[in-house]
Amino acid sequence: MTSADLSDKMGEYELKSVRHNVAFRVAATSIVDAIADDLRARLFVGELAGGMALTETDMAASYDVARPTAKAAIEKLVAEGLLVRGVHKTARVAALGPESVRDIYLARAYLESEVLRRLAATRTVPAGAAQANQDIAAVGDGSALAVVEPDMRFHTSLIDAVGNERVSKMYRSLVSEVRLCMTRVQSLNLLDTALIQAEHEKILELIGAGEGEAAAALLDVHLGRARERLVAALGGRPGPAAELPSDLLPS
Amino acid sequence: MTSADLSDKMGEYELKSVRHNVAFRVAATSIVDAIADDLRARLFVGELAGGMALTETDMAASYDVARPTAKAAIEKLVAEGLLVRGVHKTARVAALGPESVRDIYLARAYLESEVLRRLAATRTVPAGAAQANQDIAAVGDGSALAVVEPDMRFHTSLIDAVGNERVSKMYRSLVSEVRLCMTRVQSLNLLDTALIQAEHEKILELIGAGEGEAAAALLDVHLGRARERLVAALGGRPGPAAELPSDLLPS
DNA sequence: GTTCCAAAAGTGTCTAACAAGTGTGCACGC
DNA sequence: GCGTGCACACTTGTTAGACACTTTTGGAAC
Structure with a gap:
């Protein structure tokens, strides 16, 4: 998947977030949640293989958000156990052994x-x-x-x-x-x-x-x-x- | 407790964090963890009563850190169930009813x-x-x-x-x-x-x-x-x- | 006294930047 | 030739300041 694809996909989320008092409130309420949800979905589909590195910078660039936002989303998935990461190390997709x-x-x-x-x-x-x-x-x-x-x-x-x-x-x-x-x-x-x-x-x-x-x-x-x-x-x-x-x- | 007390207390953590390759590695490895640990301890002691508001700004000022850092610590305690907060609302100490x-x-x-x-x-x-x-x-x-x-x-x-x-x-x-x-x-x-x-x-x-x-x-x-x-x-x-x-x- | 509006306080997010840790590759010496 | 060590690039941790938006609060008008 290219950056462009991700940016396109992110378009929906921006809408949901920015105009989240309009119609599609059902989705994520915050940008962080939206990114976390999307990453989770991609993990389930298997698009993100086990062991793959997910750097904060790349995620930020892909979804066109600031790094702290991407960071928060990654930390959320780490807490869920879908990603693993050590201090000062880049997050990786947890291998399902x-x-x-x-x-x-x-x-x-x-x-x-x-x-x-x-x-x-x-x-x-x-x-x-x-x-x-x-x-x-x-x-x-x-x-x-x-x-x-x-x-x-x-x-x-x-x-x-x-x-x-x-x-x-x-x-x-x-x-x-x-x-x-x-x-x-x-x-x-x-x-x-x-x-x-x-x-x-x-x-x-x-x-x-x-x-x-x-x-x-x-x-x-x-x-x-x-x-x-x-x-x-x-x-x-x-x-x-x-x-x-x-x-x-x-x- | 005044801001000064908190700042004093934070001094220890700065030491532990900044010089954490010296002796007291046992403590927290990140500033966020240090703040979360301190808040947790104060909650156990009962120093922070149930229902008390903990704003990000105040925490940041008290511990002399940036707001995102204080935010992360608060979110950690929210995940643990010790604090509660809604979207766009300030975190409060969970009442133990x-x-x-x-x-x-x-x-x-x-x-x-x-x-x-x-x-x-x-x-x-x-x-x-x-x-x-x-x-x-x-x-x-x-x-x-x-x-x-x-x-x-x-x-x-x-x-x-x-x-x-x-x-x-x-x-x-x-x-x-x-x-x-x-x-x-x-x-x-x-x-x-x-x-x-x-x-x-x-x-x-x-x-x-x-x-x-x-x-x-x-x-x-x-x-x-x-x-x-x-x-x-x-x-x-x-x-x-x-x-x-x-x-x-x-x- | 009630209702509505406006200001204040607080959170969500962004940009830019610096500090610090990790890993890699290259040069140097043996 | 090979191992050691150092420097550099990459990445994360943290900070500062700023803006948009939301909730709350206080006052003013009715």
């Missing part, structure tokens, strides 16, 4: 399995999660990447359902990386959409039945399979969780 | 109880946690505030023991607020040090015995009591968890 994938998925499991237990204790089945799962089913086998959005929504709905502001914040600190992993899983076609959807459904059922322990166990299977398959795809040695348990095979 | 306390302690419980379960599954008793608990015992009934540091260390040791980078990061996003709560609990003398220490000990025993469920349950009691007593002290209506279960009463 097998060990990172395991770390991310295990961290998810820690938080989500406990959430399932507590939701099951009160038999609370969040409506948003059920809706999200229906949306997954509606996507069908069209484009695998279209599953990412409702899949993310399913899991965040569960987290948000506990109604704890800080739990949601903690999960959000993970969300960017989770989404990155999911995008990879889907673009590599590592999972069957029907299986994802079926397991989600079962998890909701178990919550409704008050069986938190079983729901947490199923979640571990659900996440574990995705995790180990992605690990394998990235060149790591997959664990046994990569296999597909037959009792949930569709058909 | 009953609902915040419940939110914070419940979020802790979500993460920590799951960690206990997983540690118990492998019967992993972290050495750091045991050490921290001995340090609590050593403090005795001297000054209640001295318990805060080893108490924090006990809990962070447990979290870090799972060896998951992102789990530690998530917990760290909570740590400042947890410490703030703890400081209040101790300065109000809401808990007996011996009880804290005894329950910590029991939790470690249960982990070693592989009884994760029991450890998690005890943690809920442990945190629940502190939570509800602090809620009561802050003017909220305490739940039943504020009571002291007799089976763990010292003596």
Whole structure:
């Protein structure tokens, strides 16, 4: 991508920012957010490969903003874990290696399995999660990447359902990386959409039945399979969780 | 506190920053971090009361730095949850009300109880946690505030023991607020040090015995009591968890 | 007393610049 | 020829001053 492309793209953001009391308030409210959002999107798409250097000066020039603005956007992504950087060193796109994938998925499991237990204790089945799962089913086998959005929504709905502001914040600190992993899983076609959807459904059922322990166990299977398959795809040695348990095979 | 006091205090940080290749590298590496650390310390001490406004200009003048530097420090504390601010509004010290306390302690419980379960599954008793608990015992009934540091260390040791980078990061996003709560609990003398220490000990025993469920349950009691007593002290209506279960009463 | 307008205070962003740290390549000496 | 050290380019950290815009506040008019 050339500077010109970036400048063109930035045009929209300038509009949103400068005239942000008009129509498209939905977008980012500040220039920093707009740049961070755009960089994030480009990271998900894979346009910015792992290890690539992102200097403040280049970003400032590309988006036609001052360096401090670019700096703030970069620092935001560093805080999200999508970029890494040391003191006085230029920010680089975080490489998604097998060990990172395991770390991310295990961290998810820690938080989500406990959430399932507590939701099951009160038999609370969040409506948003059920809706999200229906949306997954509606996507069908069209484009695998279209599953990412409702899949993310399913899991965040569960987290948000506990109604704890800080739990949601903690999960959000993970969300960017989770989404990155999911995008990879889907673009590599590592999972069957029907299986994802079926397991989600079962998890909701178990919550409704008050069986938190079983729901947490199923979640571990659900996440574990995705995790180990992605690990394998990235060149790591997959664990046994990569296999597909037959009792949930569709058909 | 006057501007002069702040400027004096800042002198130390300038030294640490400018000459940070000499002796005291341990301190903050950047000016922004130094200011953030100082503000954090003053928040814990209670010098900055809840609701107090912290304008960028004032901070810049107080610490004798440029406004962007002060801005960065403020944004850091906002990210930690110690300050709150809206767009175009001046940052204020987050008020620690009953609902915040419940939110914070419940979020802790979500993460920590799951960690206990997983540690118990492998019967992993972290050495750091045991050490921290001995340090609590050593403090005795001297000054209640001295318990805060080893108490924090006990809990962070447990979290870090799972060896998951992102789990530690998530917990760290909570740590400042947890410490703030703890400081209040101790300065109000809401808990007996011996009880804290005894329950910590029991939790470690249960982990070693592989009884994760029991450890998690005890943690809920442990945190629940502190939570509800602090809620009561802050003017909220305490739940039943504020009571002291007799089976763990010292003596 | 209420409402509206204008000034003041404060934040978001930019430009320009200097200081300090990191890394690279080249010259020099062995 | 090869390793060491130094100088230079690149990049980040921080500052100063400035302007645009927003929120708040105070007063004036009704």
